[in-house]
Amino acid sequence: MRRLKEYPKPGPENSMYYWRSYVNFFKVAKNFIFISIGRYLPFLGLKRWLYRYGVGMKIGKNVSLGLMMMPDVLFPELIEIGDNTIIGYNATILTHEFRVESFKTGPVKIGRDVLIGANATILAGVEIGDGAMIGAGAVVTKDIPPGVLAVGVPARVVKKIE
Template identity: 85%
Template sequence: MRKLLEHPKPGPENSMYYWRRYVGFFKVARNFIVISLGRYIPFLGLKRWLYRYGLGMRIGENVSLGLMMMPDVLFPELIEIGDNSVIGYNATILTHEFRVDTFKTGAVKIGRNVLIGANVTILAGIEIGDGAMIGAGAVVTKDIPPKVLAAGAPARVVKKLE
C-alpha cells in the first residue's frame, strides 16, 4: 500500500493550479536547474554529490544514477536510495501527484543493492526492498518486497531471487 499524505486544495480549480502554495517558486527553480544539469552529467560521483547537496536526496554509497534519471522536481528530498543500488537510464522517481480534487505527497525508499531498469516510473509513497530488481519500462504502483524481480505496467512480482 502506498504511503501518501493528502493536502487539501485551497480553491475550486484543480490541485495543480495551486502548486506554488505547496512548494516555493525559487525552490522549484533551483531544483529544476540542478536536475537539468544532473541528468546529463556522466560522472557518477559528481551526480551523487549534486543530488545529495543540491536537492537533499538521501543517497547511499556507491549508488549509480543513470543518464537522464529524473528525480521529482518538487520534493526530491523525499527520495532515499540505499547503498550499491543502480537507477537506470531515464528512470523517473516521483514523490508527489496532482489529482483534480487533492494533492498528495509520499516518500520513496529504495533499498540496498536494488536494480531499477531503464525507463522505470516509481510513483510517490513506494518502498522497494533490498536486493529487488525492477524490469525496464515498469510502472511501480505498489511496494515491492526484498529480493524479487518485478516487471510490467503496473509492476508485478515475476519471481523470487536467490
Template identity: 55%
Template sequence: VLPLKNWIYRRILGMKVGKHTSFGLMAMVDVFFPEKITVGENSIIGYNTTILAHEYLIKEYRLGEVVIGENVLIGANTTILPGVTIGDWAVIAAGSVVHKNVAAGSFVGGNPLRELRPASTDEHSEQV
C-alpha cells in the first residue's frame, strides 16, 4: 500500500516524495498546491497530520513551499503551515503547530512551537 500511496502523491498530485517515506492514515496534504510540498527520504508523517502550502486569512493570503528533510519524524495530529522548512533528522512532537522553520536534528513541539531539545550534531552520525 505504501508504494501505491507515494506513487499517487508523486504522479497524480505532483509532490516530491523521497524513497522509504511513510504517510500515516488520514494525513492530509494541501489539495490546491501539492506541488509546493517536498518530503525527503526515510521520513515519517504521522497520523492525521495536515501539510498546508497556502493559507487564507481575513485580510491576507499566504502561499509558500513546505520542505520536510530526510529522516524526519512528524508526530500525529500535527499541522504544518506554509513556507516552513524542517531540517534533516528533526522530530516534531504530536499535536504541534509548525509555524516556523525547524533546525536540523532538533526536537520541537507544542502550540506555539518551541524547542524541546536542542539540535545535536553528534547524534546523527550514530543513527546512520
C-alpha cells in the first residue's frame, strides 16, 4: 500500500500548473542544481555528502548511487536509503506525483543491502525491504518485502532470494 498525502489543486487548471504553491521555487532551484551536479559525480562519497547535506536525503553508510541516478527534485528529503545499498545507473526515485485533480506526496524508504537495477523507477509512498533486489527497468508501484527479487512493469515479486 502506497503511503500518499493528497493535496487538492487550488484552481481550475491541472495540479502541475500550481507546482509553486506546493513547494518553494528557490528550494526547487537549489535542489535542481545540487542534483544535476550529483548525477554526474563519479565520487560516491562526495555524491552521498551532496545529497545528504545539499538536498536533505537520508542516506546510510556505504551507499552507492550510480551515474545519472535521479532523486526527486521537489521533495528529496522524503527519500531514505539504508546502509550498503546500490542504486543503479539512471534509476529514478520519486516522492511526488501530479494528477489532473490533485497533487500527492509520499516518502520512499529503501532498506539495507538493497540492489536497484539500472533504469528502475520507484514511485512515491513505497517501501523496499532489506536485502531486496529490483530488476533493471522495473517500476515499483507498491511495497516490496525484504529478501525478494522483483522485476517488471509494474514490479512483481518473482522469487525469494536465498
